[in-house]
Amino acid sequence: MKKNIVVTGTSRGIGYQLVALLTNAGHNVLALSRDAAPVSGMDITNCHCFSCDITEPGDIKRAAKFVKETWNHVDIVINNSGYLISKPFAKLKYDDFKTSYEVNVFGAAMLTQAMLPFMKKDGHVVNISSMGGVRGSAKFAGLAAYSSSKGAIITLTEVLAEEYKETGPSFNVLALGSVQTEMLEEAFPGYKAPLTAKEMARYIMDFSVNGNKFYNGKVLEVSSSTP
Template sequence: MKNIIITGTSRGIGYKMVQCFVEAGHKVLALSRNLEPVEKLKLQNCTSMSCDISKENDIAIVTEYIKNEWEQVDVIIHNSGFLINAPFSEIKMSDFKKSYEVNVFGVAALTQAVLPFMNNDGHVVNISSMGGIQGSVKFPGLSAYSSSKGALITLTELLAEEYKESGPSFNVLALGAVQTEMLEEAFPGYEAPLTADEMAQYIMDFALNGAKFYNGKILQVSSSTP
């Protein structure tokens, strides 16, 4: 039984991952601004906590929980994401800022808070996007989202280098299109080749076993151009 932290658990891939990990026999701390969806599942070995990773006070509460209830974290999966699809000439700078607060700064802050509780065999898994891969196909309207996901990729590489002697391992999964509520909101009518259930299972397997084989690596998880 391992202690797993997952962010962005109110819907989509994060919501499905919570169920996958619990069913596999692990303890889960599910973090999301909306804790009700996971709470309604009434899962054993799962704690749902309201948390906005862009707020210091919320992260402090998470730290206290770990200190009092777990003492150790084995895996953290940074799945939270903010996506806005808008032409660059029209996008509000507040939305641009929020993209980075959630997709980059919040990841950095929560990681910094959790690292003291992780051993050298721990695994930090950052969920990025194919849009953040240099040289990949880019799509109009995603200037804030894709650029922030690119920054997350570079952050992952830097942390892997900085902690390569002491651990934990840091890796990033650059996902292609997955059929989620967020995708439908950004691209109404688009049909993705993978379901949230399928991707959740893949991420779980990688989070539990990937640190044995990878550190500081970018894995492109996409069967299609997006």
């Protein structure tokens, strides 16, 4: 069945691959990222995109306005936008933490809040976190801002699942292991991840469409390694 799906962080990596896979599967997609050019270049009729910074309230209002005027309802929200900075803790500045939380937590929260009025009980909000944000997993030096913010989005997901358990939608979070994306390459030059962005995007697509039938308020660790 065709779904109306909002995806953030679509200019590259997993988000970009998600747009291609979802539209090829026949779903309607609203692709949101600060740089709309890559997705615009796809020239796909069932994909709408415009420049959207999820840390800017005005941009989130534009996204909600589009949904209200064009779709009227949303089936799935995939909060995929991410910001990663790798720097020793002693050198991290306030702005490093601020940007990490604005993108990885606050922006996802505000976009979700804006989309909830258009979602029904069978809707699904999927937040993308990281294994680095999972309690008890292996942690890596230099990722204090990134991993702590990814831990925060996990807790937020659990709280929202409880708050909306009677009315819906469902809320789940995928804690991803390493994936070969531009963001990973920038943070860890030369590191080779076991999965491509397209492989992970395919998993996220399948889970987003079907996962709420089986899960709510769950943290699923999507990693081929044992932390």
